[in-house]
Amino acid sequence: MIxxxxxxxxxxxxxxxxIRKMSITAIVTGEVYDNDGVPIDGGVADRRLGAxxxxxxxxxxxxxxxxxxxxxGHIELAKPVIHVSFVKYINMxxxxxxxxxxxxxxxxxxxKRYLELLRxxxxxxxxxxxxxxxxxxxxxxxxxxxxxxxxAEQYKIRLEKPHTFYEERGEGLVKLNPAEVRARLEKIxxxxxxxxxxxxxxARPEWMVLTVLPVPPRAVRPSILLETGIRSEDDLTxxxxxxxxxxxxLREHIESGAPSVIINDEWDLLQYHITTYFDNEVPxxxxxxxxxxxxxxxxxxxxxxxxxxxxxxxxxxxVDFSSRTVISPDPNLSINEVGxxxxxxxxxxxxxxxxPWNIEEMRKLVINGPDKWPGANYVIKPxxxxxxxxxxxRKAIAESLAPGYIVERHLRDGDIVLFNRQxxxxxxxxxxxxxxxxxxxxFRLNLLVCPPYNADFDGDEMNLHVPQSxxxxxxxxxxxxxxxxxxTPRYGGPIIGGLQDYISGAFLLTSKSTLLKREDVIxxxxxxxxxxxxxxxxxxxxxxxxxxxxxxxxxxxKDFNYKRPAKIASAxxxxxxxxDCPHDSIVIVKKGVLLEGVLDKASIGxxxxxxxxxxxxxxxxxxxxxxxxxxxxxxxxxxxxKHGFTMGYADLLLPRDAKEHIKQVIEEKxxxxxxxxxxxxxxxxxxxxxxxxxxxxxxxxIEALSKSLLDKVGDAITPYFxxxxxxxxxxxTGARGNPVNLTQMAALLAQQTISGRRITRxxxxxxxxxFKPKDLGPEARGFIAHGxxxxxxxxxxxxxxxxxxxxxxxxxxxxxxxGYMQRRLINALQDLRVEYDGTVRLPTGEIxxxxxxxxxxxxxxxxxxxxxxxxxxxxxxxxxxx
Amino acid sequence: MPSKKTxxxxxxxxxxxxxxxxxxxxxSKVLKRLNIKxxxxxxISIDDPIVRLIKAKPGDIIKITxxxxxxxxxxxxxxxxxxxxxxxxxxxx
Ligand SMILES: [Mg+2]
Ligand SMILES: [Zn+2]
Ligand SMILES: [Zn+2]
Ligand SMILES: [Zn+2]
Numbered sequence: 001m002i003x004x005x006x007x008x009x010x011x012x013x014x015x016x017x018x019i020r021k022m023s024i025t026a027i028v029t030g031e032v033y034d035n036d037g038v039p040i041d042g043g044v045a046d047r048r049l050g051a052x053x054x055x056x057x058x059x060x061x062x063x064x065x066x067x068x069x070x071x072x073g074h075i076e077l078a079k080p081v082i083h084v085s086f087v088k089y090i091n092m093x094x095x096x097x098x099x100x101x102x103x104x105x106x107x108x109x110x111x112k113r114y115l116e117l118l119r120x121x122x123x124x125x126x127x128x129x130x131x132x133x134x135x136x137x138x139x140x141x142x143x144x145x146x147x148x149x150x151x152a153e154q155y156k157i158r159l160e161k162p163h164t165f166y167e168e169r170g171e172g173l174v175k176l177n178p179a180e181v182r183a184r185l186e187k188i189x190x191x192x193x194x195x196x197x198x199x200x201x202x203a204r205p206e207w208m209v210l211t212v213l214p215v216p217p218r219a220v221r222p223s224i225l226l227e228t229g230i231r232s233e234d235d236l237t238x239x240x241x242x243x244x245x246x247x248x249x250l251r252e253h254i255e256s257g258a259p260s261v262i263i264n265d266e267w268d269l270l271q272y273h274i275t276t277y278f279d280n281e282v283p284x285x286x287x288x289x290x291x292x293x294x295x296x297x298x299x300x301x302x303x304x305x306x307x308x309x310x311x312x313x314x315x316x317x318x319v320d321f322s323s324r325t326v327i328s329p330d331p332n333l334s335i336n337e338v339g340x341x342x343x344x345x346x347x348x349x350x351x352x353x354x355x356p357w358n359i360e361e362m363r364k365l366v367i368n369g370p371d372k373w374p375g376a377n378y379v380i381k382p383x384x385x386x387x388x389x390x391x392x393x394r395k396a397i398a399e400s401l402a403p404g405y406i407v408e409r410h411l412r413d414g415d416i417v418l419f420n421r422q423x424x425x426x427x428x429x430x431x432x433x434x435x436x437x438x439x440x441x442x443f444r445l446n447l448l449v450c451p452p453y454n455a456d457f458d459g460d461e462m463n464l465h466v467p468q469s470x471x472x473x474x475x476x477x478x479x480x481x482x483x484x485x486x487x488t489p490r491y492g493g494p495i496i497g498g499l500q501d502y503i504s505g506a507f508l509l510t511s512k513s514t515l516l517k518r519e520d521v522i523x524x525x526x527x528x529x530x531x532x533x534x535x536x537x538x539x540x541x542x543x544x545x546x547x548x549x550x551x552x553x554x555x556x557x558k559d560f561n562y563k564r565p566a567k568i569a570s571a572x573x574x575x576x577x578x579x580d581c582p583h584d585s586i587v588i589v590k591k592g593v594l595l596e597g598v599l600d601k602a603s604i605g606x607x608x609x610x611x612x613x614x615x616x617x618x619x620x621x622x623x624x625x626x627x628x629x630x631x632x633x634x635x636x637x638x639x640x641x642k643h644g645f646t647m648g649y650a651d652l653l654l655p656r657d658a659k660e661h662i663k664q665v666i667e668e669k670x671x672x673x674x675x676x677x678x679x680x681x682x683x684x685x686x687x688x689x690x691x692x693x694x695x696x697x698x699x700x701x702i703e704a705l706s707k708s709l710l711d712k713v714g715d716a717i718t719p720y721f722x723x724x725x726x727x728x729x730x731x732x733t734g735a736r737g738n739p740v741n742l743t744q745m746a747a748l749l750a751q752q753t754i755s756g757r758r759i760t761r762x763x764x765x766x767x768x769x770x771f772k773p774k775d776l777g778p779e780a781r782g783f784i785a786h787g788x789x790x791x792x793x794x795x796x797x798x799x800x801x802x803x804x805x806x807x808x809x810x811x812x813x814x815x816x817x818x819g820y821m822q823r824r825l826i827n828a829l830q831d832l833r834v835e836y837d838g839t840v841r842l843p844t845g846e847i848x849x850x851x852x853x854x855x856x857x858x859x860x861x862x863x864x865x866x867x868x869x870x871x872x873x874x875x876x877x878x879x880x881x882x
Numbered sequence: 883m884p885s886k887k888t889x890x891x892x893x894x895x896x897x898x899x900x901x902x903x904x905x906x907x908x909x910s911k912v913l914k915r916l917n918i919k920x921x922x923x924x925x926i927s928i929d930d931p932i933v934r935l936i937k938a939k940p941g942d943i944i945k946i947t948x949x950x951x952x953x954x955x956x957x958x959x960x961x962x963x964x965x966x967x968x969x970x971x972x973x974x975x
Contacts, residue, residue, distance in 0.1 A: 853952070854948075
């Protein structure tokens with residue numbers, strides 16, 4: 001589509017003449033309405049400023065409010081007033097020009113040369129250089145203290161924020177009033193303005209000091225009629241009334257020849273009102289307030305910030321064809337699908353062109369109408385007329401349907417939609433899903449798609465958008481579909497993959513001890529959607545049995561080779577040294593057959609680069625990987641259900657002698673700590689380099705009571721927990737939890753810390769009144785000798801809560817900080833792109849990187865950042881030998 | 883504290899990559915390859931210590947050869963400019 005292109009935008013400053021010319025009337029009185037509530041002519045609600053009431057006819061243009069564009073008025077100021085937004089530039093002009101003759105403080109010869117240079121730069125369109133050139137001239141001119149043209153001595157100009165100028169003369173600081181400032185700016189020749197970077201045609205410097213103030217149309221500042229019948233005016237209207245009142249008073253004082261003190265006071269007040277009218281958040285002056293104490297909104301406040309015109313209205317648009325509701329999980333959906341409630345499907349529509357091939361189908365949809373799914377809500381005739389199917393004879397419309405008509409039909413299975421969860425931090429926060437219309441009222445998604453959205457089901461809501469054009473639908477399907485994002489560009493690896501129950505299920509299914517009867521095999525393969533022959537059973541007599549590994553192999557490509565230790569091998573007790581090891585912790589796939597090794601997080605888990613899932617996506621395509629996840633993963637869940645998988649209190653209990661042993665270990669450590677404290681009191685403790693004695697002591701205590709103690713106890717309890725224990729299965733396979741969690745549940749929580757130190761806050765010299773002042777012992781400073789299985793003492797529970805709070809506050813602070821950083825980064829980088837030659841450039845062609853990321857590698861297609869993984873290539877080519 | 887007389891040659895420093903001034907022919911070849919005007923290259927100030935050391939002049943193009951953990955070696959170019967915003971010595975334009 002080619003439309004009119006905007007080539008250039010020019011910003012300028014309105015001159016007093018322009019303001020008067022565009023004004024329909026001078027606004028002269030602070031009175032707004034008369035006693036009958038009729039707007040007073042010459043007041044801020046003057047009817048000539050435009051029609052705002054429903055049937056009002058504009059006296060200026062003759063239109064009603066729908067067509068009246070609104071008309072400006074103006075206020076003639078009794079004295080000039082500085083425009084706050086231009087103070088920076090006024091300051092620059094005052095500093096660079098002569099206070100007497102108004103010329104740029106640069107010698108005539110140089111000035112001529114600079115003008116020529118500037119012309120040259122402009123001809124070459126070297127905009128960045130021009131900017132620097134102006135900066136150079138400004139710097140040079142403001143350093144001069146004697147005018148090279150008239151010889152007048154120059155004083156330093158001082159700006160007192162927000163808008164008061166002083167001259168540092170010999171006798172002291174002398175204030176320059178806006179009239180004097182304006183007089184100086186008027187004297188600056190056009191050529192000098194150009195040299196300083198100004199535009200004398202569209203922005204003469206003196207226009208930055210206002211003599212006439214535009215009054216915006218009433219439509220810009222509408223008044224609201226409250227229920228009580230009282231009219232409430234817009235903040236800008238209030239401000240304008242203030243300005244007019246003070247302006248009139250000032251004029252009277254001048255005309256009556258009042259003393260200059262009074263005039264100056266009134267003048268300052270006018271300046272204040274006009275400043276706050278433009279911007280009510282200027283630092284250095286009091287904020288103008290309502291009678292209620294609420295700050296008034298100036299013009300700047302309408303534009304600035306998140307809710308302002310730019311971020312709130314122009315960049316943040318509301319859209320049609322979108323929907324939002326709570327999400328819930330559905331493992332029976334494909335990862336590419338989203339479950340859409342019927343209720344939603346009846347509101348969201350897709351425009352479908354009627355053709356000879358779909359006309360009968362479209363007729364059926366039209367007859368079903370808006371209330372019966374699948375139906376249609378509107379029909380658009382070739383002439384563009386839109387007919388709602390709500391209150392018409394739908395049979396007749398269906399009959400009249402012909403090729404060329406467009407039917408806005410309900411969303412139905414197979415449609416493509418965009419699905420999104422805020423905060424949209426990366427591109428996989430918005431992905432395309434295929435619709436499945438389902439009963440109930442939540443959006444449903446496969447659990448495997450939670451990680452990219454960072455979604456869970458504790459009440460999360462998500463948004464859904466329906467693309468309306470063929471191009472948009474094609475792009476969504478080809479670029480944004482979930483399966484295209486199994487691999488993430490964040491690191492070279494899959495972000496979508498097994499998690500939680502899928503992993504424990506996979507482990508149980510592929511364990512050596514798992515043997516499956518014929519019925520089980522049929523059940524499992526049925527869930528996975530397998531259509532084909534059953535493989536030869538692994539055990540024939542007395543009854544045929546299959547292994548879980550056999551079932552997995554059915555779904556692996558026939559030329560797939562893979563070898564990697566399983567996650568459970570990270571525990572020394574379960575580590576396999578070679579292929580003949582009984583722990584089954586090396587996963588080996590040869591020619592598509594899972595020969596040995598259990599599947600766990602290391603092979604099918606998410607965020608596991610160089611895993612089985614990763615190689616499947618990379619080497620056989622997203623499509624196969626998706627099928628693997630839709631089918632095989634379902635089998636994992638089904639097996640976990642058949643097997644039964646749960647954990648309980650009893651799974652964490654330790655035998656009596658183990659408990660005794662742990663108690664002993666703790667006592668030993670405590671003794672160690674008391675010895676340290678004694679040593680400290682005796683003055684025998686040596687401070688570590690760079691630390692005070694107290695810090696040294698604390699460091700040593702924390703070291704003794706947390707890491708080393710937890711490790712020791714952890715080692716002590718591992719023999720009691722085997723892979724038959726569901727808690728251990730989860731921790732070892734990487735499904736959920738880790739060995740430290742286990743120790744904390746079964747044995748002890750150990751030392752609690754806040755900002756990495758033992759807990760000291762609370763009462764004077766002690767944490768709680770239960771302890772003696774200055775007690776340095778473990779219990780008094782947040783040591784917890786119990787695990788969750790035993791339960792905590794009240795004091796321990798208090799310390800645990802205190803330390804837990806730190807994590808919560810940290811998260812809260814981190815999210816807000818990273819959110820803002822994200823915004824700044826996006827704003828700075830959004831226009832960069834990788835060109836076809838591999839360079840990264842701005843839209844204007846400036847180079848940012850000579851080769852994307854220095855190596856030109858797309859991280860999504862890399863292996864953990866590497867462009868070529870030599871080991872894998874070898875593994876793939878020569879296969880893997882036992 | 884090192885004495886004031888201690889002077890190191892930053893050209894020899896481990897962390898300073900190789901900088902070379904391109905001849906006009908090489909420079910125009912680079913510009914042609916990238917299809918850009920010199921000002922569209924990233925800029926480097928004439929006051930940058932390395933630029934002074936290799937005696938580059940405003941308008942020159944510098945080739946920088948860096949060690950890169952991912953690419954082994956990566957090449958970048960800089961366009962030498964006079965820094966009017968943070969001038970070190972007087973004169974200039
Ligand atoms: Mg949540
Ligand atoms: Zn009008
Ligand atoms: Zn002068
Ligand atoms: Zn240094």
